[in-house]
Amino acid sequence: MKPLSSNSSSEQEISCQFDIIVVGSGAAGLYATLCLPEHFQVGLVTKDTLKIGASDWAQGGIAAAIDPKDSPKLHLGDTLRAGAGLCDSQAVKFLVENAPTAIESLVKMGVAFDRKQGKLAMTLEAAHSRPRVLHAADTTGRAIVTTLTAKVLERPNIQVLSQALALSLWRHPQTGRCQGISLLYNNKISWLKAAAVILATGGGGKVYAQTTNPGVSTGDGVALAWRAGAIVRDLEFFQFHPTALTKPGAPHFLISEAVRGEGAHLVDDRGNRFAFDYHEAGELAPRDVVSRAIFSHLQKTSPDPDKAHVYLDLRPIDADRIRYRFPNIIQVCEHWGIDVFCELVPVAPAAHYWMGGIAVDTKNLTSIPGLYAIGETASTGVHGANRLASNSLLECIVFAAEFARIQVEPIAADGEELPSIEREGDWEEEINQIKEIREELPKLMWQSAGICRTHSAMQEALDRVQCWRKQLANFRICQYILNLAPTQAVQFNSPHAENKLRICAETLNLLDIAYLMLKSAVFRTESRGGHYRTDYPHTLPNWQVHTLVEGESWQISS
Numbered sequence: 001m002k003p004l005s006s007n008s009s010s011e012q013e014i015s016c017q018f019d020i021i022v023v024g025s026g027a028a029g030l031y032a033t034l035c036l037p038e039h040f041q042v043g044l045v046t047k048d049t050l051k052i053g054a055s056d057w058a059q060g061g062i063a064a065a066i067d068p069k070d071s072p073k074l075h076l077g078d079t080l081r082a083g084a085g086l087c088d089s090q091a092v093k094f095l096v097e098n099a100p101t102a103i104e105s106l107v108k109m110g111v112a113f114d115r116k117q118g119k120l121a122m123t124l125e126a127a128h129s130r131p132r133v134l135h136a137a138d139t140t141g142r143a144i145v146t147t148l149t150a151k152v153l154e155r156p157n158i159q160v161l162s163q164a165l166a167l168s169l170w171r172h173p174q175t176g177r178c179q180g181i182s183l184l185y186n187n188k189i190s191w192l193k194a195a196a197v198i199l200a201t202g203g204g205g206k207v208y209a210q211t212t213n214p215g216v217s218t219g220d221g222v223a224l225a226w227r228a229g230a231i232v233r234d235l236e237f238f239q240f241h242p243t244a245l246t247k248p249g250a251p252h253f254l255i256s257e258a259v260r261g262e263g264a265h266l267v268d269d270r271g272n273r274f275a276f277d278y279h280e281a282g283e284l285a286p287r288d289v290v291s292r293a294i295f296s297h298l299q300k301t302s303p304d305p306d307k308a309h310v311y312l313d314l315r316p317i318d319a320d321r322i323r324y325r326f327p328n329i330i331q332v333c334e335h336w337g338i339d340v341f342c343e344l345v346p347v348a349p350a351a352h353y354w355m356g357g358i359a360v361d362t363k364n365l366t367s368i369p370g371l372y373a374i375g376e377t378a379s380t381g382v383h384g385a386n387r388l389a390s391n392s393l394l395e396c397i398v399f400a401a402e403f404a405r406i407q408v409e410p411i412a413a414d415g416e417e418l419p420s421i422e423r424e425g426d427w428e429e430e431i432n433q434i435k436e437i438r439e440e441l442p443k444l445m446w447q448s449a450g451i452c453r454t455h456s457a458m459q460e461a462l463d464r465v466q467c468w469r470k471q472l473a474n475f476r477i478c479q480y481i482l483n484l485a486p487t488q489a490v491q492f493n494s495p496h497a498e499n500k501l502r503i504c505a506e507t508l509n510l511l512d513i514a515y516l517m518l519k520s521a522v523f524r525t526e527s528r529g530g531h532y533r534t535d536y537p538h539t540l541p542n543w544q545v546h547t548l549v550e551g552e553s554w555q556i557s558s
């Protein structure tokens with residue numbers, strides 16, 4: 001295969017063949033890359049720069065039962081309770097028992113968690129029965145990602161491809177094995193071959209208008225894997241964080257649960273601590289309960305609930321404690337004109353974490369041989385219907401460590417390669433329509449598949465999403481993503497082609513995940529964890545099963 005040329009100034013050549021390709025450079029992708037045996041040549045593909053992703057934005061921390069008064073058993077119990085009957089207990093056991101080793105490894109690598117009298121400091125978060133959340137001020141994710149990134153850059157067997165977007169998975173026509181990806185890089189679509197592909201592409205929060213997720217969270221891994229025929233699971237379960245900053249013009253910046261853990265109150269515009277009207281644990285009830293409490297309270301009390309908000313009052317916390325624990329939150333709020341020491345912080349719920357994902361076994365293997373998934377894009381079974389706070393960074397690290405034992409089969413010899421073709425890459429009219437859809441879809445999803453769902457709203461949204469999917473499938477630009485023949489490389493001459501293809505690819509992915517989420521949410525006629533239906537408000541024993549999707553088939557697990 002011909003090598004790709006890089007966009008770096010040195011114009012070094014980049015291989016088109018690796019032993020293993022890792023897609024995504026959040027905590028999951030970075031740690032997985034570092035755990036892979038060093039004799040493998042690894043390609044780390046990431047669609048922005050190395051550090052951009054939800055991991056870098058994680059604030060609260062990472063959970064691990066390392067305190068003598070705590071135990072993996074207690075951590076297990078809390079995780080299972082939060083998961084509302086849908087956790088895979090073996091996977092959770094694996095998670096909590098390996099948590100202390102994962103932390104030890106991060107500390108050895110140089111992650112500087114906060115300490116108290118020399119020992120690792122731990123805080124309490126909602127639904128944890130013990131203080132077990134390790135943190136590095138309120139930028140824990142950044143501390144982890146920065147350390148892992150530095151390690152990745154030191155390793156000669158890892159080649160990093162930044163600003164490189166994985167477009168599709170490449171399956172062997174006879175064996176069905178995943179043998180690589182198609183990639184948009186440097187204004188060109190190429191085919192990268194590998195003996196194994198690891199998807200670590202993160203979540204899909206951008207499908208919702210209100211989300212704490214960064215721009216890269218467009219559900220690419222789930223969409224690519226589903227289109228390639230992999231089994232995906234429990235896609236109806238989405239966690240809505242109760243407290244995202246809600247101010248005109250400001251992003252939905254997350255105000256960590258730890259703020260309430262430290263003693264902040266949640267109040268309405270009359271100063272009422274209304275959360276106790278909805279649950280005895282008040283503002284420290286599980287996330288879905290607090291999110292629904294805010295949602296319901298605003299529905300009752302506000303003329304325009306979609307734009308309304310409640311407030312976090314940090315004044316019950318000692319000012320020095322606020323300074324020590326939440327420097328980043330202080331800074332961001334200050335940037336948006338809020339002094340947390342004497343003013344209330346306007347907040348409302350926002351889409352935060354996708355529990356569903358690509359179904360994997362304990363070795364991170366999907367239903368497609370040669371294809372692995374890890375981190376938020378995977379469904380390992382540890383989060384069930386609702387994630388326990390601070391378990392997701394932990395999941396990234398614990399499950400990625402399994403790659404130290406990966407065994408891959410050698411890649412089959414190269415077949416005939418199609419000659420590369422050149423295209424202009426204009427598609428102005430199509431792109432305008434795609435941009436409109438990209439604008440409309442998250443609003444539709446927020447209204448129909450948000451915190452409270454009903455059959456009729458979701459069915460209407462589904463019809464709309466189906467129309468958009470059909471419309472896009474007919475666009476010329478989409479053919480390069482959906483129908484390009486394997487090994488057919490395409491070089492685009494227009495300098496803006498890459499950007500347009502990226503918008504198109506991400507919109508196709510968002511539409512596919514919206515379709516999958518809506519259909520799964522219609523399919524599950526009960527309420528559980530992150531899936532709440534006002535027309536089926538109860539949790540039903542016969543629905544204590546997973547939703548499995550393969551192609552157009554929706555089934556429950558046995």
Ligand SMILES: Cc1cc2nc3c(=O)[nH]c(=O)nc-3n(C[C@H](O)[C@H](O)[C@H](O)COP(=O)(O)OP(=O)(O)OC[C@H]3O[C@@H](n4cnc5c(N)ncnc54)[C@H](O)[C@@H]3O)c2cc1C
Pocket residue numbers: 023024025026027028029045046047048050051052053054055056057058059060061062063140141164165166167200201202203212213214216217220221254352353374375376377389390391392393394396
């Ligand atoms: C604001 C916020 C705060 C959070 N706080 C916490 C917390 O305190 N504790 C906790 O445990 N969890 C927290 N979470 C959740 C946690 O951060 C995420 O679940 C976790 O970091 C996901 O890691 P990841 O590696 O799977 O994905 P990410 O970190 O999102 O990384 C995904 C990577 O994939 C790349 N990518 C995506 N698609 C493609 C593609 N098609 N081609 C190439 N590259 C691609 C992206 O560029 C990115 O590099 C928080 C989440 C948010 C948004």
